[in-house]
Amino acid sequence: MDIESNGGNKRVFHRLGNKQPQHHQFQQQKVCFHWQAGRCTRNPCAFLHRELPPPPSSHHHHQSSSSSTSTSYNGASKRAHGLGGSGPKNDGFSSRKNPNFNNTWGRVGAGPPKKLERVCNYWVQGNCSYGDNCKFLHSWSIGGSFSLLTTLEGHQKVVTGITLPSGDKLYTGSKDENVRIWDCASGQCVNAIPLGGEIGCMISEGPWVFIGLPNMVKAWNIETVTDMSLSGPVGQVYSLVVGNDLLFAGTQDGSILAWKFNPATNCFEPAASLTGHTLAVVTMFVGANRLYSGSMDNSIRVWNLETLQCIQVLTEHTSVVMSVLCWEQFLLSASLDNTIKGILSLCGMFDSEAKPVVLCSTNDNFVHIYDLPSFMERGKIISKQEIRVVQAGPSGLFFTGDGNGQVRVWNWLTEPKKAM
Template sequence: MYMDTHDGPSSSFQQRGRGGRNNSSRGGWNNQSGYQGGRNSNRGGGRSNYNQYDNVHPPARGRFDDNRYNDGGDRYSNGSGFGGNPRGGYRGSGRQQPRGRGSWGNSNRGGRTGNYRGGARGGRPPQRHTYDQPSDIEFVAALKGHTGTVTAMAYDSSSSQLYTGSKDETVRLWDCKARGNCLSVVQVGGQVDSLLLEAGYLFVGIRVQGIAGQPVQGLIKVYNLKTGAQHDLAGHQEEIFALAAANGLLLSGGKDMTIRVWQHDVASDTFQPSVAITAAQGGHQAPVQALLPFGPCLVSADWAGAIKLWDMTSGQCMQTIQQAHREPIMRLLQWENVLISCSLDSSIKVWQPVESPTPGAVIDIAPVYVQPPEEAGKAAENWGGVLSISGALDAAQKPLLMASYNDDGCVRLYDLPTFAERGHLPAMRDARALAAAPGDILAAGDNHGTVKLWRWRAAPMPLN
């Protein structure tokens, strides 16, 4: 029985009935009939629906620039722009070589080094009431105005402005140069479940409650930030959890278990429906929570813990990892040439592409690293579910990962690739939305409607 609480993965969520074994799809994005039925034997289910999940979505996706992290830069990537080649870990046409296994984890903290898991067990320290904020980070401001859970963020590095979406049915625009002054508030007509800022457009995924017995509808509101024009994209039922853009296409995924593809019509400057990939057509058999352009592929992840990789040109399903995580996958991130996923099963996993990708084998089905580190013969630690992750670069351009956990009182910072703890952004419980700009702003929004900003202090000048 699937009890719908309209608030993310429910503890009573069960997988849908199985279809045929997933096969490579035939035809391109515009040929729905070519998709074959898929099999998903993954275990569904999340923990407490109230605490573990609250419609967490992809992090901010800024407009393109040459920064090393801007959700499309060459270090971190959570999306690609309209037209041209995807800008991310696979920059240009050449595939980067896989990162060596031995570089992930820190053996002194129980990390995985090569095939050896050594050292004292590391990972997250016990819960405590105070958290150490790194000395090279300063608190900027607490932005108050939302009256519901902050579910999504999008940071525009070019203007230092932050868009935030909430269950209070508004999108707010904040000026981060002026300590977070609110510049505008837009009533969007439904709870906000996802945001995407890309190539001069703001896409807002909302859930509109049906009237007089009508079904819930998922809408994508498209705002042209240059002209002020706005139009809606209808097609999804219920929440739209994930938005992404690549190769001139807008992609969306949601609670109705479908991935939808929208094409931009230049003449009308609107987006038009192209393809809807359902469970019956080889797609997901659980709600789609995350989408990520990954080199020539689109990666999608769902509440049953499954990851799928799709060829962006043909629309074929290249690979399915049926039980990548034991519980709902919340977020996907690309760092350099690896894929990072997080889940309500309390783990963050790092996945590496195979050296010679073929249909059915694009990434290695065994993660190159798992946080917290695994130890043979020992039960896993009872960590809280991972609600969100986001990439960042500090003032010295060193990479790190922001991560928020259920029932935790902070946002945790990990150095990459060691996963050594860097410190914490304190007084943020159950942060559902995270965003960062290279060497600049760090932002987090929680389930009380509060958004907080931190800033990296300037890196000291090297001594000659």
């Protein structure tokens, strides 16, 4: 932080005149840096709780100072003279034009300080003493079109899968090797099921919940309360998707395995193995009769769902392709190849007004929310760790899961809330 017992006050003092005081009584007096920021808690305080007046000067001094303002001290001295009582100037900052401006640098009536895009750790712990004057956020989001409903806590490691196969139960999976089942009415965890391996992904289709594990896919039927293990994958299963009555699994060895459900035997039978990727397949999406797969080999492959043949390879990315998403005639892809912040996942959905939006999770602990097709940013979600999963839900709900093991439930607002 830019707070120093001596240096900070020295900077404030120089801003008030940019020169040494000419009268002895000002040589030892300093303005309280914390008071100027609106958060001094010392009583009594060793420093002044008021701004310093300008040094005594004659009419001749004002004339000579004014003539040298623009060449000697630029804007700093202009502000100093404006505070020195030489009369309002036509510069857009005088008290005549702005009734909130005064000789305390406009702090009276100026409102709370501008927030930094970082959550206040003291607020998280429930003991921030600055209140509305805190420069950090007392919120997990920025933007007025959505709000946080609740936080579900229980997982011990990063959340890797969220799905809502029924109207009253939410399923979440984590690298802590557990699937947790939450009651949607109470927000309570009703069951925690250990699976004996890290969960790489999780989806649902009809009554089925599919879970990607090392060397297998676990299939649960929540209506019949039966489960089965689909063997064949080599290594961790990182991605799952359903298309054209087939279940596809992206695996650590770069292959994509497909199964088809046989109602006669009530089993999933192997249907195909799609090869071409040379490293793990970490994301898949089905759209327009195509299967799109993104891999750690930096490529995207496009597969025909009817023939299961690869019809195109996209190689523009220079790092891992973390997420792919189809929207109308466009294919959106996210990668870690950005030099500033890599993208972890994409999720498309509709807001409360049925407008299309895309939620983009980045590895700087933000989820950026953009309107489509303009890509104008309309808000952000903030987390203490990376958000690996963003999942759309019914009735205006959506969910996020982070590296801290927390699952947050959000909803789109029909009437935007006022900005903080």
